Amino acid sequence: MKQKKLGTTLTIAFLSVCVIVMFMNGVINIYYSMMSNREVVFNEQQLLASYAANEVKSFIHQKSIMLESIGNVNNLLTVDSEEQRQLLGKLLGLDSSFRQISLLDVDNRELARVSRLSKLSRGQLTEENEKEAIEVTDGGNSYISKVYVDEASFEPIIIVAVPMKNSIGDKTGTIFAEINLKFMWDLIGALEVGKGGTAYVVDSEGALIAFEDGGRVIKGEKLLEIEEVSSFVQNREREDTKIQYSKGILGNNVLSSYVPLNRPDWAVFVEVPVLEAAKPIIESLAISIIAMLFSLVLALIISILISKRITRPIIELKDAAKIISKGKLDTEIRNSSNNEIGELAEAFSQMVSNFNILIMNAKQVSKVILERSSTVKESAEQSAVSSEAVVSAMNHISRGADDQAREAEKTSEQTNILSGEIDMAVSKAIEVEKITEHTKDLSVKSKDTVELLIQRAQETDRITRLFIENTKRLSGSLEKIRGIAVAISQITNKTKTLSLNARIEAARAGEAGRGFIVIVNEISNLADQSGDAAKMIDPILKEIQFQTEVSKSTSEQAVEIVEEQMQTVLLTQSAFDEIIQSMENAISHITGLNETINNIDMFKQQSISSVMAINSITQETAASCEEVCAASLEQKEIADEVKAFASSLYDMGEELVETIGTFKTKEV
Template identity: 25%
Template sequence: MSKKGSFSSLKKKMIFSILPIVIIPILIIGMYINQRFKTTLKNQFLEASSKEILQVDNAINMYFESVSENANMLANNSIIKKADDSITSYVDKTNIKKMTPSQNGGMEQEIYEIFNGFAKSHPKSSYVYMATKYGGYIQWPESGTMDNYDPRKRPFYEAVLKNNGKTVRTSPYYYPADDAVIISTVTSITDTNGEFLGVQGLDVSLKSLTEITKNIKIGKNGYIILLDNNGTILAHPKNSEMNFKNISELNIEEFNNVLSKDNDNFEFVEKDVSYYGNLYTSPSSGWKFIAIIQKDELMTLANSINNIIMVLVLVSIILSSLFIMLFANKFTNPLLKISEQLKTISKGDFSIKLSSNLMNRNDEIGILANGINQMQDDLKNLVSQIKDSSDTLSHTFDNVVQMTEENKNTINEISRAINEVAMSADDEAKEIEDGANNVNDLAESINLVSDKIQDIKDLAIKSSKNNNVGLDTINTLIEKSQEVQSSVTHVNNMVVEMDRMAEEIGVITDTIANISEQTNLLALNAAIEAARAGEEGRGFAVVAEEVRKLAEQSNASTQTIKDIINKIQLQSKTALEGINKAREITDEQDTSVMMTQSSFQEISSSIEGLYEAVDNVQSYNEDMNIKKDKLLDMITNLSALSEETAASTEEVAASSEEQSASMETILNYVINLNSLVDELKNHAKKFKI
C-alpha cells in the first residue's frame, strides 16, 4: 500500500472513529427528546382528558343532584304528604292497560297534576311516581302496569327502606318499553307527623348523558366511554350499539381489568389501530370514565419532531464529516509530507528540506519535523566529510602509488648496478687467481706487472665509482623508504580517522535508533492511554499506531545505515591491516637497505685499501722480485677479499630483489586500499547533498 493510501486509510479511521462520537450523542439526545416529548404529550392527554372527565363527572353529579333535589322537593310537597290509602292500588288487579290517575279524582288526581306540572317544567324526566305504604301507586305519564303490581316489593321501594328513608339512586337498568337505560332517584315520603308514608321516585333516561359525552371531544377524534360500577356501558359515543352491554363484549384485553382499578392509563389495539386510554372512577357515583384517543393523533407532533431530529442528525453527519475531513487533512497532510521527506532521505537525497510551516508548528508534528531536519543536517555533514576524506585519501593513495612505482624503479636500477659490481668482482677474483697461478712467472713478467697494476688501479677507480653510485642509490633508497614510511603513516592516520568517523556515524545511528525506540514507546504509551480513555480515545489510538509504524520504519532505515557503516569499518580495518603489513615490509626493507649500505661502506673501505695496495705496488715495483712472497700473500688476501666482495655483492643483489618484491607487494596493497577508497567514494556519491 502506498503512503498516500495508508494516510487516506488513517483519515477514514479518524472519520469513522470520531463521527460516532458526534452522531451517537445527537441520536441519544434526539431519542431522549422524542421520548420525553411523547411522555409529555401522553401526560398532557392524561391531564386534559382527566379534566374533561372531571367536568363530565361534575356535570353528571350536578344533574343527579338536581334530580335528587327535585325528588326531595316532590316528597316534601304538602299535598303528597297527605297521601293516604285512597291512592289506587294494583296489587289485586290484572290486565291494566293504562293507569288513569288523571281521571280518578280526589287526592290521586291532585298528586298526578303535580307530577304532570313538574314533568312539563323538567322535560328530561322520564317517569315521576310515588308508592304508598298501603300499596297505592301513582305514575306520570299514564301507562299500563303489570298484573298484581305491588310497588312495595320493587327494588326502588326496598332500596329506600334499606337506607332508612334517605335518598337513593338505583343502578341503571334497561327499560324495554322505552328502549332506554333508566336511573331511578327515590326518597321517603313522611306525613306531617314525620311518619313514613311511602316512596317518591323520579326516573331519568341516560339518553341525555349520551348527548353530554358525545359533545365532549378529546383532541380531534377522541371520546369518552361511560360505565357503571358493574362494567355496563352507559354511553359509547362512537358505537351506540354497545350501550348497556358489558365492557367485556368489546373484546379488548386491557378493558378486562377496569372494574378492579380506580384510575389507570394504558395502551390498547382495536382493529389494528393503537389507542391510549385514561381510566377515571367517579368518587361519588362509582361510575367509570374511559377517555380514548388514537395514538397516531396524539403523537402527530412527536412524529414531526422525530422527523426534524432525523434531518438534524443527517445534517450533523454531513457537517461533522466535512469538519472531521478538514481536521484529518490538517493532521495527515503534514505526516504525508514527513513520510515523503523520509523516503527522499532514504534514497540519499539531502538537498530538499521540510517546509518552514512544519518546522514552526508548536506540536508533536513540529518536534518530529525539526528532529528529521536536524538528522538530515547531521547526515549531510557526515556524508560531506566522508566525501572530502575519500577525495583526500584517494589523492594520497595516488601519490603513494606513484612514489612506490618510483621506488621500485630505483631499486631495480640499484639491482642492476649491484649485478654489475658482482660481475666486476668476479672478474677481479679471476684475475687475482690468474696472478696467483702465474706468481712464479712474476719475475719474468715484471714489466707486465706495471701494466696489470695500472689495470687494477683503473678497476679500483671504476669500483670506487660504482661503489659511490651504489651508496648514492642506497641513500636515495633510504630517503624513498622514509617517504614511503611517512606516506604509509599518513595513510594509516587517514584510515584511522575514517574509522573514527565511521564510529561517530555509528553513534549517530544509535542515537537515531534510540529516538525511534523512544518514539515507538511514546506511541505505545499513547495507545495505552487511548485504550484507557475508552471510546473517546480510539481515533487517538489509531493515530498512535501510525506514529509507531513510522518509528519502526525510521529504525529500519537507521539499521540499513548502520550496516553500511559496519561494512565501511570492516573495510577500513582491512585497509589498516594492509597498511600495517606494508609498514612491516617497509621496516624490513629499511633493515635490508641499511645492511646494503653497510656492505657498500665495507666495499668502499676495501677499495681504499686497494688504492693503497696499488700505490705500494707501484712504489715497490722495483723491489717486486724481492718481495714477491709478500706480493703473493697480498694477492692471496686480495683474492679472499674479492671473494668476500663478490659474496657481499650477491647478498646485496638478493636483498635488492627481495626489496623489489616487497615494493611490488606494497604496491598491490596500496592498489587494493585505493580500490576500497574508490568503493567508499561510490557509496558516498549515492547521497545528494
C-alpha cells in the same frame, strides 16, 4: 493492502462523532417529546372525561335534589292522594327526563304514582326493584339503580329513590323516580376526542352503559377484556389514574384513561388512537431528521476542511521522509506550524541530522571492519587446519581405546561365564555332599534294620525248631491215640461177641430172659456206636498225622530258608559296613573339593574385579578420547564458523561501504 489516507480517516472520525452526538440528541429529544406529548394527551383526556363525568354526576344529583325538595315542601304526606298526584305531576311536567314518579309511606305502601307510560306498563318501578331501593333508603341514603334499557324505546333508564325525613331525621316515606338517561348518550356522543378518538361509560360490573354505538349498549356488552376497564372494576375506589397503551373498545391500539364518578359507581373512559396521539411526535421526528441531514452535510464540509488543515504539514513531512529514505540526508525540512505537528517536524529534522552524523561515523567504522575481518579470516583458516589435524590424531587414539575396551569387555564376559560355571560347580558339590550325607544316614539306618532283621531271623529259627519238636511230640501222641482206638475196636468186637452170646442165652431162657435181652440190645448198640466212633477217629487221626508230617517237612524247609536268610543278611550287613566306610571317605574328599572350589571362587571374584576395573578404565579412556575428539570437532566447526563469519564479515564490510556510499551527507 491498500491504506486509507489520513485525511479520509479524520473526516470519517469527525463525521462519526457528529452523527453519534446528533443521534443521541435526537433520541433524547424524541423521548422527552413523547413523554410531554403523552402528558398533554392525558391531560386532554382527563379534561374531557372529567367534563362528561361532572355533567352526568350533576344531572343525576340535580334529579335527586328535585325529588328531595318536593318531598320536603308542603308536607307531601299530610295532603290527600289527589293533591299528591298533582304535585308529582307538576314535577313530571317540569322535567322531561322523569318517566315515572311514585310516593310510598313509611310502611312502603304506594300513596300516589304519576307516569308518562301507559296505564298497563309499570316500567322499571317493579316491586322487586323497589324492594332493593327500600333496603338502601331505610338506612337514610339515596338509591341509584343500575342502568336498564327500555324494551319499547331502547333508551337507558335508572331508578332514583330518595328517603323523606321529618324534623328529627326519621324516615317518613320514600319517593321513587324513573329517569331517562338518553341525555348521557347524547353527551358522550357529542364529545370530540380528537379525530379518531372515542368516549364511553361503564358501570361497576364493566357493562357498557353509554357509547356512540347504541346497539352495543342495548346488548349489555361487558368490556372486562379491556385492561383499563378491568382495572376500574377491580379497584373502583382508586381516584388516581394514568394513561395506558392498550387495546381499545374498537379493537385498535389506543392511549386510554378514565375518570370515576364515585356516585353513581360508574366511570367515563376516553380513548385516543396511538397514531393520532403520536402525530405531533412524528411531525417533530420528521423535522428532526431533516435537521440532522442538513447538519450532517454541514459537518461533512467542516470535517473535510479541518482534516485538510491538519494533514497538510503531515503530508509535507511525509514527502520529505520519502526523499530522505532515498539517501539524500541533506534535504531541508520546512516547518510552518506552531503546534504538535511543528514539534514533530523539528524532531524529525533533528533525527535526520543525527542520522547524518551516524552515517559518517559508519563510513569510517566500515573501513576498519573491512581490514580487521581480512585478518580474522586468515587466522580462522589456520585454526581450522590445526583443528583438523588434532581431530585426525584423536580419532586414531579413540579407535585404539575402543578396540582395547572391546577386548576388555570380551575378557569380562568370559570371566563372568567362568564365574557362572564355578558357581554351578560349587552348588553341585554342595548338593553331592548333601546327597552323600543323606546316603550315609540311610546306610546307617539300613544297617540298623539289617541287625533287627538278624534278630527277627534268629527268633524265627528258634520258633521253627520249637515247632518241629512239638510236631514230633504230636506225632507220638497221635500214635498213642491210634493204639487206643485199636484197643477200643477190639473191645467193641468182644462186646459184640458177648452180646450175641447173651442174646442166644436169653432166647434159650425164654420169658425169663426177655429183660436181659433189652440190656443185651443196649450193650450191642453201645458196641456199634463205639465201633463207629473208632472208625471215624481213624481217618481223622490219619489226616492229622499227614498234616503233621507236612508241617514237619515245611518247618524243616523254613529252617533251611531262615539259615540261608541269615547268611544273606550277614552278607548285607558286611556290604553296608563297606558302604558306610566308602561314604565317609567320599564325604572327606567332597569337603576338600569344596574348600578348593571356594578358593577358586575367591580368586575368581578378584579376577572379575580386576577385569571390571580394566574395562572401566578403558571405557573412561575411550570416553575421554571421544570427548576430546568431539571437542576437537567442535573446535574445528567453530574455526570453520569463524572462518565463514570472517568471510561474511568481510563481504558485509564491502556491502556496508557500498551502501553507505549511497548516502549524500553534508559536513557538520
